[in-house]
Amino acid sequence: MKFAPMKEILKLAEEQKVAYGAFVTVSYETALAAIEAGSELNCPVIFITGTDCCDLMGGFEGTVETVKRAAANAQVPIALHLDHCRTYEECVQAIHAGYSSVMIDGSSLPFEENIALTKKVVDYAHTLGITVEGELGKLVGEEGNLVVKGPEGAQTDPQEAKEFVERTGVDCLAVSIGTQHGHYIAAPQLNIERLKAIQEVVEVPLVLHGGSGTPIDQVQESIRHGIRKINVATDVLTAVADSFEELKKQPGFKYNTAMFVNSKNAAKELIKGKMKDFRFEK
Numbered sequence: 225m226k227f228a229p230m231k232e233i234l235k236l237a238e239e240q241k242v243a244y245g246a247f248v249t250v251s252y253e254t255a256l257a258a259i260e261a262g263s264e265l266n267c268p269v270i271f272i273t274g275t276d277c278c279d280l281m282g283g284f285e286g287t288v289e290t291v292k293r294a295a296a297n298a299q300v301p302i303a304l305h306l307d308h309c310r311t312y313e314e315c316v317q318a319i320h321a322g323y324s325s326v327m328i329d330g331s332s333l334p335f336e337e338n339i340a341l342t343k344k345v346v347d348y349a350h351t352l353g354i355t356v357e358g359e360l361g362k363l364v365g366e367e368g369n370l371v372v373k374g375p376e377g378a379q380t381d382p383q384e385a386k387e388f389v390e391r392t393g394v395d396c397l398a399v400s401i402g403t404q405h406g407h408y409i410a411a412p413q414l415n416i417e418r419l420k421a422i423q424e425v426v427e428v429p430l431v432l433h434g435g436s437g438t439p440i441d442q443v444q445e446s447i448r449h450g451i452r453k454i455n456v457a458t459d460v461l462t463a464v465a466d467s468f469e470e471l472k473k474q475p476g477f478k479y480n481t482a483m484f485v486n487s488k489n490a491a492k493e494l495i496k497g498k499m500k501d502f503r504f505e506k
Contacts, residue, residue: 227322230453231355245435245456245502249290257460259298263298266299268303270453271305308329347393357398389427397430401416414438432454
């Protein structure tokens with residue numbers, strides 16, 4: 225099978241004025257959870273994997289093979305996306321391994337350096353029909369070695385976003401409007417007015433990172449103003465981890481393969497709920 229270009233899925237989201245979830249996968253079980261959820265709801269599936277996730281599945285090639293096995297009988301479009309990649313070289317490696325989309329994250333770089341790096345990836349990826357996501361602004365929290373504090377100062381500037389998209393040619397743009405990576409200590413307050421200003425001047429689909437734990441009313445308001453892809457990682461991993469703890473509390477618990485079936489089902493139900501929420505379904 226060949227993975228779908230992510231930009232085609234985002235185009236469908238734009239036409240329907242909804243968002244599609246992009247769900248982390250770290251194993252065959254977590255991949256199968258999203259495939260089953262999407263198949264049952266007739267919803268496209270976007271997988272996100274950082275290089276740390278790939279390390280658990282045998283690198284880029286192993287990750288591609290793992291997701292392909294899980295998606296062997298899928299009846300919905302499936303995109304495989306490399307998330308928060310910092311280097312041109314790793315983006316190229318993922319593309320050659322079979323990824324249909326890559327994110328080059330130069331958000332920690334000065335503006336001009338971010339543009340140069342992102343355009344370099346775009347110029348290469350587009351010759352092969354691969355979707356490219358860029359990022360402008362920094363999410364509060366930790367992503368690899370990058371630690372960001374001070375939410376307002378880290379948020380995306382609308383005019384810079386317009387220039388960035390025009391000069392790089394990215395297919396979609398991750399923006400910072402008040403979410404963060406990982407678990408929230410306090411409830412977030414998304415900067416919808418800033419998102420509106422970005423949407424007015426940027427003509428590509430917008431992406432919201434840090435979708436775990438964000439109040440659904442705020443998430444849906446962001447969808448109304450141009451967010452077409454929402455990354456969900458921590459919530460998926462939490463569902464898996466919690467499933468083990470809950471199972472261990474049951475009378476007669478034994479360490480066996482039922483643990484992994486249970487964790488797959490827990491992730492699946494979490495993902496189904498997100499898919500419905502992002503499409504405004506009951």
